[in-house]
Amino acid sequence: MEELLQHLINGLSLGSIYALIALGYTMVYGILQMINFAHSEVYMMGAFFAYYTAKYLNLSSSPGFGSLAIVLVVTMVLCSLLGLAIEKFAYRPLRKAPKLNVLITAIGVSLFLQYFAQLVFGADPKVFPTLIEEQTLFTIAGAPIKSFDVTILVVSLVSMGVLHFLVYHTKLGKAMRAVSHNASVASILGINVSRVIAYTFIIGSSLAGIGAILVGIKYQKIEPMMGTMIGLKAFVAAVLGGIGSIAGAVTGGLILGISEILVVVYGSSQYRDALAFLILIFILLVKPAGMFGKNRIEKV
Amino acid sequence: MKKFMIINLIMAATFIFSSCTKKEDVILIGEYGSLTGDDATFGISTNKGIKMAFDEINAKGGIKGKKIKLVTEDNQGKNEETAKVVNRLITQEKIVALIGEVASSRSLIAAPIAQKHGIPMVSPSSTNPEVTQKGDNIFRVCFIDPFQGLVMAKFAIENLKAKKAAIFRKNGDAYSEGLANVFVAEFKKMGGEIVKDIQYQPKDIDFNAQLAEIKAKKPEVIFIPGYYSDAGNIAKQAKKIDLKAILLGGDGWDSPKLHEIGGDAINGQYFSNHYTTESTDPVVVEFIKKFKARYNDEVPDGLAALGYDAAKIVAEAIERAAEVKPNLIRDEIAKTKDFAGVTGKISMNAERNAVKSAVVVQVDGEKRKYVTTISP
Numbered sequence: 001m002e003e004l005l006q007h008l009i010n011g012l013s014l015g016s017i018y019a020l021i022a023l024g025y026t027m028v029y030g031i032l033q034m035i036n037f038a039h040s041e042v043y044m045m046g047a048f049f050a051y052y053t054a055k056y057l058n059l060s061s062s063p064g065f066g067s068l069a070i071v072l073v074v075t076m077v078l079c080s081l082l083g084l085a086i087e088k089f090a091y092r093p094l095r096k097a098p099k100l101n102v103l104i105t106a107i108g109v110s111l112f113l114q115y116f117a118q119l120v121f122g123a124d125p126k127v128f129p130t131l132i133e134e135q136t137l138f139t140i141a142g143a144p145i146k147s148f149d150v151t152i153l154v155v156s157l158v159s160m161g162v163l164h165f166l167v168y169h170t171k172l173g174k175a176m177r178a179v180s181h182n183a184s185v186a187s188i189l190g191i192n193v194s195r196v197i198a199y200t201f202i203i204g205s206s207l208a209g210i211g212a213i214l215v216g217i218k219y220q221k222i223e224p225m226m227g228t229m230i231g232l233k234a235f236v237a238a239v240l241g242g243i244g245s246i247a248g249a250v251t252g253g254l255i256l257g258i259s260e261i262l263v264v265v266y267g268s269s270q271y272r273d274a275l276a277f278l279i280l281i282f283i284l285l286v287k288p289a290g291m292f293g294k295n296r297i298e299k300v
Numbered sequence: 301m302k303k304f305m306i307i308n309l310i311m312a313a314t315f316i317f318s319s320c321t322k323k324e325d326v327i328l329i330g331e332y333g334s335l336t337g338d339d340a341t342f343g344i345s346t347n348k349g350i351k352m353a354f355d356e357i358n359a360k361g362g363i364k365g366k367k368i369k370l371v372t373e374d375n376q377g378k379n380e381e382t383a384k385v386v387n388r389l390i391t392q393e394k395i396v397a398l399i400g401e402v403a404s405s406r407s408l409i410a411a412p413i414a415q416k417h418g419i420p421m422v423s424p425s426s427t428n429p430e431v432t433q434k435g436d437n438i439f440r441v442c443f444i445d446p447f448q449g450l451v452m453a454k455f456a457i458e459n460l461k462a463k464k465a466a467i468f469r470k471n472g473d474a475y476s477e478g479l480a481n482v483f484v485a486e487f488k489k490m491g492g493e494i495v496k497d498i499q500y501q502p503k504d505i506d507f508n509a510q511l512a513e514i515k516a517k518k519p520e521v522i523f524i525p526g527y528y529s530d531a532g533n534i535a536k537q538a539k540k541i542d543l544k545a546i547l548l549g550g551d552g553w554d555s556p557k558l559h560e561i562g563g564d565a566i567n568g569q570y571f572s573n574h575y576t577t578e579s580t581d582p583v584v585v586e587f588i589k590k591f592k593a594r595y596n597d598e599v600p601d602g603l604a605a606l607g608y609d610a611a612k613i614v615a616e617a618i619e620r621a622a623e624v625k626p627n628l629i630r631d632e633i634a635k636t637k638d639f640a641g642v643t644g645k646i647s648m649n650a651e652r653n654a655v656k657s658a659v660v661v662q663v664d665g666e667k668r669k670y671v672t673t674i675s676p
Binding site for chain 1: 336337338340341376377471498499500501503504505506508509510512513516529533536537540541542560561
C-alpha cells in the first residue's frame with residue numbers, strides 16, 4: 001500500500017509535467033490546426049534559461065520559494081520571447097501556405113534549436129541548481145511526501161487554473177476560442193487574429209518553461225537533447241486527451257505519467273516507451289478524436 | 301616577367317618541399333573519443349593523458365627522429381558518429397595506429413573498421429571482453445569486465461560482508477550488461493543472494509520507480525554498473541527515498557563530475573578502478589605531479605592514466621618496429637611485456653588484453669580513498 005501510494009505520487013508528478021507541455025501542443029493546435037514540433041525545444045531552452053538565470057544570480061546558494069519565483073518569472077519571459085520569435089519568423093510567413101509546409105518548418109526549427117543549444121551550451125549534461133530544499137513535508141500511510149512533489153503539483157495546478165481562467169473567463173480567452181472555432185469569421189468580427197495567435201504562443205511557451213523548471217528541480221540533469229522524448233510523450237498525451245482540448249491535455253498527461261510509472265514497477269522499463277505509443281495507437285483506433293476531442297467533419 | 305617566373309618557381313619548390321617534409325617527418329596517430337556528449341569527461345580525460353604522453357616523447361626528440369602528431373576526432377559520444385570519424389582517420393588522415401575508446405559499445409563499432417584496414421587499435425579503457433575479440437589488430441591496456449564484476453562481488457562479500465545485493469543495470473549497454481552479468485554469477489557463487497535485478501533505459505532521468513522496487517527488497521548493496529552521470533543521479537534519487545544500501549560501481553563512475561552530479565549522496569560509495577592517486581609507486585607519483593603541473597592542478601582520473609599508458613605503449617611499439625608500418629607496429633604492441641605503466645605492470649596476453657590488478661576506491665567528494673587491491 002505504502003509503495004503503491006509512492007508510485008502514484010511519482011506518476012502524478014511525472015504526469016503533471018507531461019500535462020504542462022501537452023497544453024502547449026494542444027493550444028497551438030486548437031488555434032492554428034498545426035502541430036508545433038518546436039515546442040519540445042522551447043521546453044529544452046527553458047531548462048537552460050533557468051539554469052543560467054540561477055547561476056548568474058547565484059540563487060542556488062539561497063534555495064527557497066523566492067528563488068523559485070524569480071527563476072520561474074525570468075524563464076517564462078524568455079520562453080515567451082522565444083515562442084514569439086518562432087511564430088513570427090518561422091510560422092507567420094507560412095500562414096497561407098499548405099499545412100504540410102508549416103509542419104516541415106516546425107521540424108526544421110526543432111532541429112535548429114537542438115543543435116544551436118549543443119553549440120552554445122555544450123553537449124554534455126549540466127546539473128540543475130537546487131532551487132527548493134528537499135525535505136519530507138508529511139507522511140500519508142507511510143509514504144513520505146516530499147517538497148519537490150508538492151512543488152511540482154502546486155505549480156502545475158496553479159498554472160492550469162490560471163490557464164483555465166484565461167481561456168474561459170477573459171476577453172482574450174473568448175477571442176482565442178473564437179479564432180479556434182473559425183479564424184476567418186473571427187477576423188470579420190474584428191478580432192485581431194495575429195495577436196491572438198501571438199498570445200497563444202506566449203502562453204504555451206511559458207507553460208513549457210514552467211515544465212522545464214519542474215523537471216530540473218526533480219531530476220537535476222539537463223542537456224540539449226532532453227526535449228525529444230518528453231516532447232513526444234507530451235504530444236501523445238495531447239492526442240490521447242483529444243488534441244485541441246485543454247482538459248484533455250491535462251487528463252492525457254496524468255494518465256500517461258501514472259501508467260508509465262506502473263509499467264516500470266510491475267513490468268519492465270523496456271516496455272515503458274512502447275506503452276506510450278501503444279496507448280496512442282489504441283486511442284486513434286477506438287476514438288480517433290481523443291477522450292475529450294470533438295469529431296469535426298471536414299466540410300467541403 | 302622573368303622575375304615572376306623565378307618567384308613562382310621558388311614558391312612551387314617550397315610548396316612541394318614543405319608538403320614532402322610534412323608527410324615524412326611526422327608519425328600520425330589517430331584518437332577518437334567523446335569530447336562532448338553524455339560522457340564527455342571520459343573523452344576529455346583520456347585526451348589529456350594521451351597528449352601529455354606524446355608531448356613528453358616529442359620533447360625528447362620523438363621516435364626515430366620523427367615527431368608524433370596526434371589527430372583527435374570527437375564522436376560526441378554517439379555510435380553513428382564513431383564509425384564516421386574512425387573511417388575518416390584511417391582513410392583520409394592515413395594514421396598508422398589508433399587509440400580509443402572509453403565506452404565499450406563505441407570501441408565495438410570502431411574495432412571492425414580498424415581490423416578491416418589493418419590498423420592497430422589500442423583501447424585505453426574499454427572493458428567489455430568482445431572488444432579485442434574483433435580481430436588480431438585490437439588491443440587494450442585495461443582489465444576486462446568479468447574481472448571488474450568479480451572484484452566488486454568479492455569486495456561486497458568479503459569486505460562489506462553483504463549477503464543481499466540488487467542490480468540496477470543500463471539496458472542495451474555492452475559495458476553495463478557485461479559487468480552486471482558477471483557480478484550476478486560471482487555473487488551467487490560466493491553464497492550471496494540477488495534480491496532484485498532491474499534495468500533503466502539510456503537517457504532516463506527518472507529512476508524513482510525502479511529504486512522504490514529495489515528498496516522494497518531491502519538489499520545491503522546495490523551494484524550500478526553505469527556511467528557517472530547516471531550513477532550520480534541514481535545515488536541522489538536513492539537518497540531522496542531513504543534507500544540506505546551501499547552503492548557499488550565500476551570504472552564508469554570515474555569522473556570529476558561524479559560528485560558534482562551526485563552530491564552528498566555519492567560520498568562513501570565504492571567503485572573499482574584502474575589506479576589510485578594515493579599510490580606511492582614512483583611512476584604514479586611522477587605522473588600525477590606532471591599532470592597537475594600541466595592541467596592547472598587537476599587530479600588525473602583513471603581514464604587519463606590509461607590514456608597515458610596506451611599512448612606510451614603505442615609509442616614504444618613504434619620505436620621497436622623496424623619501420624613505421626601498421627602491421628609491424630601491431631606485432632610490437634602484441635609483444636608488450638612488463639611495461640611499467642601508471643596503472644600497473646602491463647603485459648599483453650594471447651587475447652590482446654592487459655593482465656593486471658584492480659583497486660577499489662571510496663568516493664569522498666572529488667577525492668578517491670584507496671580501500672583495497674584485488675588481483676586476478
